Amino acid sequence: MRWWGWGDPRHGVTLESGALEFLRGELEPDAAPRPPVALERVRLDRSALQPHTLAELRDLLGAERLRDDRLDRIAHAAGKGYPDLVRLRRGEPQGAPDAIAYPGSREQLQALLALCVKLSIAIVPFGGGTSVVGGVAPLRGEHQAVVALDLTRLSELVALDERSRTVTVGAGMRAAELERLLAPRSLTLGHFPQSFEYVTLGGCAATRSAGQASTGYGRFERMVLGLRMCTPAGELISTAVPASAAGPDLRALIVGSEGTLGVIEQLTLRLRPAPEAQVYEGAFFEDFQQGVQAMREMAQEGVAPDVARLSDESETRMSLELSSHGGLVQRAGRAYLSARGMGNGCLSILGFEGEQTEVALRRSRARSIARRHGGLFVGQSPGRTWRAARFAAPYLRDELLTHGVFVETLETATSWSALSELHRIVGRAVAGALAGLGTPGIVGCHISHVYETGASLYFTLLAPQLAGREIEQWQAVKQATGEAICAHGATITHHHAVGRDHSRWMEREIGSQGLAVLRALKRELDPASIMNPGKLIG
């Protein structure tokens, strides 16, 4: 993965001239491209680890499993959030880990935790490194040094139980790697976050991830049957059983703990049959409200698509202009939409997966509901286009940054009753914060996941960067939107997790007693407070 951005250095996304023209017209960013600095120009502090400390760590892990070379430290210096990328591209990462540990076994991992307690070294668990909320920022808390604990060597396939449809894997296995292993057996996990190519399964558990198809396959927390977490106090094991009433579900303490209690080391996951049919199609609604009604009814009648997305008017316009594949809807099609009164309409992507007859019935019922709310189906081409580009947005973001564009996303969820109001006030908060800085931009939003009781809202904003004050600009938007979301009783994050960037709102989210509970757990499992300081509960 690129140290300053997303993805394999051999691949990238280039903005087409039409898209660039659109952005220049709308946002008027600085005309001069702003590429990332060269690797040699990245400013890096010396490792804070004393030679004898380093020697102790090397003794434990072996020289190959404890690294402190420049590239490795830079590559583990940040996740992939907007402020991370701004700083990395400038060559000014906000700190870097003093070393990177690559434990090769549970025993090594457990011993490493004990040694770090003894040496007063903070540990930041690092899976795919794709956090967009500062979840892997190498903060050291009260400690003299910080080590990134890279889990990619703990990525073995431990057991595959085809009869029970479960798989047990090391936490460092990538989601993409698991799908590659399952494909020949016609099985799938069905977890496809935008970070799919890089994200590790342990990371998905630690951050309570949702993927693009989670409306159908379920959020990651619903796929997790069992977990093993190494903590400084010892190993916490939640045995895989299909269901239990034996007290509180301890899986739910491990899932979402974001490395602050321990390191998830192994997971047992539920599998599904690979889908026999996959139908992805597009539909237009005259306005967002009509689309929302349709989505709600689909979810509540049990016929929601597996991928259920509905863009608002603004995002629909943005997507059509920016799409890297020649437009989700061809120009001729757009003329047709205009003629049908959908010229300023809302695009929905409905993706159905599963067994043939079931997909056919569910899709037919979903289409009836959509049509009842004025939905106009425009065929499978928008669905195909969306699928082809489903993991491309982070590449596009790098390209936008090069062109001086502030691009950020944020997400929340609330009940159907409160959804429209939340859509309005968060959109207004973004626009207000941007206008306040003299950098008005475009704000779009889509529903990314639907539930029987409500839905997520995923906002994307584009604005000209405030040159030299990019972080301040980002903070203003973050603060305004976080406050709006909390004031509305919605959740501060639907699937990006808390990390460093949302931790200030955790008390609003779970109350002072909820925070006290998380702190009590931390005292029990990580009494020396070495685990991922500054995240989740701040």
Next chain:
Amino acid sequence: MRWWGWGDPRHGVTLESGALEFLRGELEPDAAPRPPVALERVRLDRSALQPHTLAELRDLLGAERLRDDRLDRIAHAAGKGYPDLVRLRRGEPQGAPDAIAYPGSREQLQALLALCVKLSIAIVPFGGGTSVVGGVAPLRGEHQAVVALDLTRLSELVALDERSRTVTVGAGMRAAELERLLAPRSLTLGHFPQSFEYVTLGGCAATRSAGQASTGYGRFERMVLGLRMCTPAGELISTAVPASAAGPDLRALIVGSEGTLGVIEQLTLRLRPAPEAQVYEGAFFEDFQQGVQAMREMAQEGVAPDVARLSDESETRMSLELSSHGGLVQRAGRAYLSARGMGNGCLSILGFEGEQTEVALRRSRARSIARRHGGLFVGQSPGRTWRAARFAAPYLRDELLTHGVFVETLETATSWSALSELHRIVGRAVAGALAGLGTPGIVGCHISHVYETGASLYFTLLAPQLAGREIEQWQAVKQATGEAICAHGATITHHHAVGRDHSRWMEREIGSQGLAVLRALKRELDPASIMNPGKLIG
């Protein structure tokens, strides 16, 4: 509810002469009926509450909301487990609460907790009182007295959001009452445990309940969107949002906490449309293994019935003999089954609920799977009979006790791969324990819930009571089965909860670190240890 048994004193179940004859032939219990003693003969210790303590409690709650009369104390002296009933019927409850508090508001409840901390009084939350694992046993731990906290006055409908399909209720509302409120709106919660008529919704959350239709409607923990729990440390609130990634899911700490951390006071629950179609039918399989294969495939292909039950050979025979409604399958039908090689077969009840076309498709696919495994469909009559008697078993149990029969159930769950072996070893453990006491009996088992990755096993045993040593007999079976389940890596309880009776296996279930976590939570939320002593973590 009867103080010595189940249900409304105006209703009951009488064993038909055929059933009684069958039991006498099989079990040879004592011939003389053993009815419960009269209420006046129940031995009750004097309340341990000093007059001034009682006065303080009355001052807080009002005289009407703090009771210590004989009947109320006896009615709150135990749940409805086998040892509870044996003791109550003898007139020897194992202790009784010193008083019963009926708080009428959250504020009163919170103030009561503070007062009980000050006065060193243990609190046992009491909903429907239907626990079969000693969950409401009035144990006092280290404290001088114990008060049962009856939640039935906290049973208001707080809010119904039809658009978001959620309802917010006081924890003391009965499941049956909620269904009555929802029926005119064509909505349902869909939670139907055998204790449906009495169980409270707070109790379902506290015990991580599953109902008979939970294969379809989901376990209770899947219905809970938000909770408020009063704890001695303050109120812990989990706000209702459709989904979130904001740290560990604190709902999962409250659900299943069995009153040991605090008192669940309010819940927000997800609702479903009332089913348009309800088809319950019976099928026979030649043996349990074939039925298991069919059940597994239905679950994994996503076409499991909402109610999915499969009895083994022994339970099938037992059910047919004992059924209180003239037999699940008529005699003529049984001759037909014999002719088809199913004379010693396994009965399955498949109940499908939902929208017409969806039910039709799912049922047709499920039937194909069943037929592929030799399933023989015998029409809707067994399904109707099962539904009519679905809440009758606890009444029948009382009647069996009167006839000197030891009747007990226990349940567990494991993966599909491990299911057959678990079925064998638990059955053997029950039989062995009974034989060891010289009281051989009948052991039957059914799958009560299916999941993609495994299923529950629900065992029922019938044996002659060991007169005068009934509790010892029960303990021998409990110990043998608990050990067999834990040795096998299965869960000690799939839906009955832990309570007093399973707490000794909790360390085997969740490990020493898991137990340390639960104890840390308890120290944080209930530092004086007044909440439900002796339950869950012992």
